[in-house]
Amino acid sequence: MPKDRSWVLLGDRRLAAYQNGCVEFMDFAFARCDVDNKIRCPCRDCKCRKWGDREFVHKHLLWRGWDKMYGQRRWTLHGESEEQYIGDEMNNTNHTEILEVAISNEPVDVxxxxxxxxxxxxxxxxxxxxxxxxxxxxxxxxxxxxxxxxxxxxxxxxxxxxxxxxxxxxxxxxxxxxxxxxxxxxxxxxxxxxxxxxxxxxxxxxxxxxxxxxGCGYVKIDACENDCMLFWKDDLNLNACKVCNASRWKNPVENQPSSSTSQRKRVPKKVLRHFPLIPRLKRLFICQKSAINMRWHAESRCNDGVLRHPADSDAWKEFDKKHESFSLDPRNVRLGLATDGFNPFGSLSSKHSTWPVILMVYNLPPNMCMQRSNMMMSLLISGPKGPKNGIDVYLQPLIDELNELWGSGITTFDSYTKQYFNMRAALLWTINDFPALGNLSGWSTSGYLACPSCAENTVSERLYKSNKQCYMGHSRFSEDGAPPPPSGDEVLSKTEGINVTFGVGQTVHRASQWRKRSIFFELPYWKDNLIRHNLDVMHIEKNVGELLLRWLLNILGKNDGFDNAKEDIGKIKKPPSGKSGPRFPNLVPKLGKYHKLSSQSKKAVCDVIANVKVPNGYASNIARCFGEDKIGGLKSHDYHVLMQQLLPLAIRNVDLPKKLASTIIQLCSFFRELCSKTNSIEDFRKLHSDIVKILCDLEKLFPPAFFVVMMHLPVHLAHEAMVAGPVNYRWMYPIERYLGHLKSFVRNKKCPEGSIAECYITxxxxxxxxxxxxxxxxxxxxxxxLPDRISAQTWERLCDQFHSISTPGDDGKVI
Structure with a gap:
């Protein structure tokens, strides 16, 4: 039998390596069986306690998976002798004794x-x-x-x-x-x-x-209360900030060094909690199962041209081409970074903002990449105020670790190969909502040039009556689609000479949309990444859905209504005195016949959405959040369900013009296709051209005030998917759920970050x-x-129902 039995640990049992391994095992076992042509079933439920024929065993192995304890040891219960087994001697230690105890349901000495x-x-x-x-x-x-x-x-x-x-x-x-x-x-x-x-x-x-x-600990690093600096390294013993001269300690009297007469402990005003990344990455290779999973992207991934995983994307492949020494060892770690602020208290009146910095490991299989148990919190930035543009101050410890992991690497023991290797790591991109993207990238996400992908080529105009920016003129993308984001070299040239002092003395560069050069450019490879900061599909879809519902149902603010359209367009053509002319003179919108739902149609739409029955856990109770005169309490995932399932259904039979209803349905279909977990480059390329036509049609059907920056950003989403792969690895849904989990850790409301840190390491x-x-x-x-949510009896019934889909053929392969 082969030495390499890692296929028994594969999470995806549809892979050819797993299915061929099962067939090879059964050929070996049934050739040596002597009891009514039956063998012990080694699946994870039977654990070699039940006997079955070939069909029974094959079905269990395909639907339930292997008993991992038995799968990689010597198959003594299936006729394999010690001479035939050529595996590692350490895997054979006490195998017979352990297996006999497991079969007899007796506890194992741990x-x-x-x-x-x-x-x-x-x-x-x-x-x-x-x-x-x-x-x-x-x-x-x-x-x-x-x-x-x-x-x-x-x-x-x-x-x-x-x-x-x-x-x-x-x-x-x-x-x-x-x-x-x-x-x-x-x-x-x-x-x-x-x-x-x-x-x-x-x-x-x-x-x-x-x-x-x-290895499950963290380090406290004192910080200036105004986000100017960290008291670490050479500044470890300072008592006041070098920038704003603010005291490090809560009580100014305690600024002086403690004496023998005073044993009071000095309490810092603000603390950054740093969870070291290096020992946590080394732990990924301590367990043999996780060590095998860390190679999945190179050894077990199905490479058929379909985008299922970031490893299938051009961003990953281009990174490998530019850094060949890094790509030679599949154990080198690819990371994604996400951060966002959240209120750790239950009271909505509190403005406290805690900012964790979370890392995801992309070496793992698709079903494990974004799991909560595989996310690592690297930093926890204390409130009550968010760091905003000064977040670079708090990222310094993480950047130092990432530089060490990229340069010299870290000697790590691989429990799968039983050898030491030099582990390196690289950060692929960040995942944030739109305001946090501006904080991390340094690009101001407000004003005339709010779009970070179009950058200086952004086309927008100020609507003086509606008091907002308008982003229209998408017909300019009709030939080649929206442009890619600026390259790293372009960003470096644009930000050259920008020196920012963070905190109360922070300088603002009014002449440029760039407010700083991001600290991520201290990573030698950061400028080579094709996608550095992802546009978050979750928040964009949520905002687009909210805009559509508000405008269709005419639930608008004082300055948002259809009545302002004529005056807005007039002032674009003839700006007020002292103001410059339009930024897109050839793309000035025309005053069209804008449509809104009648009272009867509004009621019909609300009734359809409120009365739809969905499975438990699929969405919240939308009926209580949805009314003819208000929309409130809907979560981001509720808008996800509305956009992709309910809204196209609700507007089919109302008194909307056919063109408007068709365009809205196409927009919903765009998001549905974009969020697919598997897609091809050609599919994303088609979406890239379709969204331009959809936005051009919407410009003819909605007034200029409708086209805020969130209605413009979808034009770039399909291109990012072409470059970086499926959006479910690059959106905020798992991050937001993780933040909600961290919020449940708060025990002591006087120090919420301390509670979160202690419960996290637990x-x-x-x-x-x-x-x-x-x-x-x-x-x-x-x-x-955690055990599967489906019971064993239900799983057995499902196996029987779908047995015909995976029936062994005459040649032993799965049909």
């Missing part, structure tokens, strides 16, 4: 798993034995020996289910989810310690030290331990290993 986990966390080779460790006279070895002795012992003598470490992790999970205070946690541990036979810690402090050893530690030990009997339940 001490070996815990020792391996702690070996990996302290960066030791798994093959070192205890005697070798005693011979290494360094502090790291002493820490390792202490952890092995204190945390890998059974929780009581004779226990084969829990070690001291696994018990504490399970109890820590209860603390986190049950909102247990630190004192209550300590008191509970002390109460259980009175049972003399239990080997458990006696305080929360000991548990926190363990979490730090597992969950991170649980996810890490549960992923590493999922093959043992220690079931630490966490996000990484």
């Amino acid at each position: 001490r070996d798993n815990m020792e391996d986990l702690l070996h990996a966390c302290l960066h030791h080779d798994h093959h070192h034995d205890q005697e070798d460790l005693h011979e290494e006279p360094n502090p790291e070895t002493d820490d390792f020996r202490t952890l092995i002795e204190e945390w890998c012992i059974p929780v009581y003598d004779g226990c084969r289910v829990y070690t001291k470490l696994s018990f504490v992790m399970e109890f820590y999970k209860i603390k986190s989810r049950g909102k247990m205070s630190d004192n209550t946690f300590t008191e509970t541990l002390q109460l259980m310690r009175k049972l003399d036979f239990l080997n458990i810690p006696d305080s929360f402090y000991e548990v926190k030290k363990l979490i730090g050893k597992l 969950e991170e530690c649980l996810n890490f331990c549960s992923l590493y030990t999922e093959s043992s009997s220690m079931n630490i339940s966490a996000k990484a290993n």
Whole structure:
């Protein structure tokens, strides 16, 4: 049998590698069976306890997947001898004993798993034995020996289910989810310690030290309250800001160094919490399963020209061409960055703004890239005010790490190959809403040149009556489509000479739309990226849907109505005295016959949308948010459902002109096709030309005040999809859900960021331990290993219904 059995760990069981591996296994097993032409089923549910014929086993392996514990070991229950098995000797250790215990439903001794986990966390080779460790006279070895002795012992003598470490992790999970205070946690541990036979810690402090050893910690960096600077590196010991001279500490009296007579602890006014990226990336290769997944984009991806993953995109391929040394090792990490502010309190009246900086790993398979358990929080910027343009000050620790990961790299142990390698990492792009995009890129997203893709070629005009900017004239894109965003070299030349002092002394460059040169250009490869800052499809679709509904239902503000159209167009043609002429004289809009729904049609539209029944969890209760005279309480995903499903249905039979209804339906279809998880370059190219025609038709049907910048941005979305791949890897939906999850961490409202940081490292530690030990009997339940929501009985019934779709043919292959 082949040595490489990594196919049993593939997440996508539709891949040819997995299906061919299953056929090869069955050919081998059934050639050696001697019990009524049946073998033990090694799927993850049967676990070699049930017997079945070829059809039974094949169906289970295709629909349920392999038992990962058995899949990569010697197949002793299917006739494989030790001579036939040519795998790694470490994979065979105690295999027969472990498998026999698993089949008999008895618990497995998990001490070996815990020792391996702690070996990996302290960066030791798994093959070192205890005697070798005693011979290494360094502090790291002493820490390792202490952890092995204190945390890998059974929780009581004779226990084969829990070690001291696994018990504490399970109890820590209860603390986190049950909102247990630190004192209550300590008191509970002390109460259980009175049972003399239990080997458990006696305080929360000991548990926190363990979490730090597992690499799940963070560093506090003091910051100026005016976002001018960080008190770190050479400025670590300063007591006041070098820019604005503001005190570092909350009490000015405490600016002086503490003396022996005063033991009061000085409290900083603002703190940046930095979650080091390097140890978290190294942890991705500690577990064999995650180490295999980190190679997925190079070894298991289906390369058939269809865009399913960022690795299929031109942005990824062009990056590989320009940086060949980086692309040679598939284990090098590709990252995406997202940030946004959120209110950590339940009260909407609070204006507190907390800004986490989140990283996504794109090496992983499609079903894992944007999972919450695989997102890493790198920075947590404290409120109450957002950093705005000064966010570059807080990004400095992350940029330093990214530069280190790009330049020299980090020596990392790969548990799959059992070898060390030099891990490097690169940041592909950022994902933000439109205002945050301006903060990160340095381009001002307001005014005449608000579009960051058109840049200086943006065409807009000021509507003095409606008091807003108008972005029309999309007919200029009819031949070649909208232009690509400026290249990195162009941005560098435009921002040359712009020196910004952040904070209260921040300088504003009125002569240019560029307010700064982004800190990301300190990364040597950043200028080579084809897409640096993504336009967020989620917020654009939401704003377009809201605009359409407000204008169709005539739910407008004082200056937004149809009545202003004539005066707006007149002032574009003849600007007020002292004002310059129109910015697009050849594209001045004409006064047309603008349409709005009658009262009867408005009621018909509202009734259709309010009475539609959708599956549970598909959307919120839209009926309570939707009325003839108001629209309120709709979330971004509700507008997603409205635009792609409900609005085309609702306007089919109302008194709108056929041309207007057809154009709106085409716009909805554009977003539906754009959000497809799989598409081809040709499909996106067609969308790129279709959206220009749709916007040109809308210019004939809606007044100029309708065309704010959010109605212009869709013209660039299809081009970004052609370059960077499917939008579901580059929009804010998973990020917004993640922010909502972080919001649930707030326990102490006096210090919300501290609560978020503590709960985050708790969950991170649980996810890490549960992923590493999922093959043992220690079931630490966490996000990484939650069970499927479909029951086994339902899944069995679905398998039977769709059995004809995946029936083995005469040649053993799947039809």
